[in-house]
Amino acid sequence: MTTDHETLPKAILYSWPTSVWSTVPQLCLYEKGYSSDEYVIKYVDISTIPTLVVPTLETTGSNVDTRYRSLRDTISICDFLDHARNSSSGHIQHQDKPAPTLAPATIEDEIINLIHVYTVDPNFVALAVRDEAELKKKANRPPGQSLTLRREALQRYLQEAKQAVAESAVAPKEGSLTWEQKTVKFLEEKVKSNEQIWELYNGKAGKDKEEQFFEVCKKTWTESLPEAFAKLETLFKGPYALGDQVSLADLHSISWLTRLVSIAGGAPDATGIDSLLPHLGGYKFGPKVRKFWEEWVERESFKQVLVPACGVFEKMSG
Numbered sequence: 001m002t003t004d005h006e007t008l009p010k011a012i013l014y015s016w017p018t019s020v021w022s023t024v025p026q027l028c029l030y031e032k033g034y035s036s037d038e039y040v041i042k043y044v045d046i047s048t049i050p051t052l053v054v055p056t057l058e059t060t061g062s063n064v065d066t067r068y069r070s071l072r073d074t075i076s077i078c079d080f081l082d083h084a085r086n087s088s089s090g091h092i093q094h095q096d097k098p099a100p101t102l103a104p105a106t107i108e109d110e111i112i113n114l115i116h117v118y119t120v121d122p123n124f125v126a127l128a129v130r131d132e133a134e135l136k137k138k139a140n141r142p143p144g145q146s147l148t149l150r151r152e153a154l155q156r157y158l159q160e161a162k163q164a165v166a167e168s169a170v171a172p173k174e175g176s177l178t179w180e181q182k183t184v185k186f187l188e189e190k191v192k193s194n195e196q197i198w199e200l201y202n203g204k205a206g207k208d209k210e211e212q213f214f215e216v217c218k219k220t221w222t223e224s225l226p227e228a229f230a231k232l233e234t235l236f237k238g239p240y241a242l243g244d245q246v247s248l249a250d251l252h253s254i255s256w257l258t259r260l261v262s263i264a265g266g267a268p269d270a271t272g273i274d275s276l277l278p279h280l281g282g283y284k285f286g287p288k289v290r291k292f293w294e295e296w297v298e299r300e301s302f303k304q305v306l307v308p309a310c311g312v313f314e315k316m317s318g
């Protein structure tokens, strides 16, 4: 019988080197003991990142057309990876890897949800500017440059997608959209949200909007982030999020924190977390968040996934 892993279709993780949220499933793959021959990481520049496409279990046998299931957000991807592999189903070739259960408690939902609140999203923080000087500086550096590149790419993709709609012979079912029409809609939304911030970065939004944006960004740094850190301090058990064992809450929290440290110019090492302090309006880290960081920078998965990611993050910093 050949149910060898070579014959099984692999899972594909769609990712992008600078994507903070893509590092969470990558940490999860490592901590769960999945081996690199069980999945493929593919880079796509404009999509929903991360997305994990997995062959469904019931369809991976012989003589069956493979069907795939796609998971489109960090939380669902990591939940899936955690449940798909446990200590008794560890890979036959990699029994040295224990496949720990990473989700032992419900309190971690609170931590994970906190990390994913949009007011503390590192993708926003990376583009946040608090005054004219910071705006000028970032506009001429990778944050501003990437907005322009993205704008051009999105406009090109939208043009192509509209062309595809015009050329398509398929009529939509009543009340629904064709695949081509959905693509146009998806891209139009992306163009719109990118345009707002691009205008701010390029002096086209007007002084009032600029001032409003500075205020929101100041609040992010001096209120939303300190509030999130204070909440984590009360929720973390130490040294890891839920105690002695690494959990899914750790994976979300450490990717988030590492990206923030990198935005503030810090390195992925024990003192890197201090780079955030000058920005937090006087907030000081409590012992649990600090210990959490110090423990994590020593873990192998951190060194394999987040240290290289920091190199890429740095190149796109302001």
Ligand SMILES: N[C@@H](CCC(=O)N[C@@H](CS)C(=O)NCC(=O)O)C(=O)O
Binding pocket: 018, 019, 020, 021, 022, 045, 046, 047, 048, 049, 050, 072, 073, 074, 075, 116, 123, 190
């Ligand atoms: N809530 C989503 C957020 C994902 C997200 O923000 N992804 C960013 C990259 S980190 C993205 O897709 N950027 C590409 C784009 O917008 O086209 C998750 O947790 O996966």
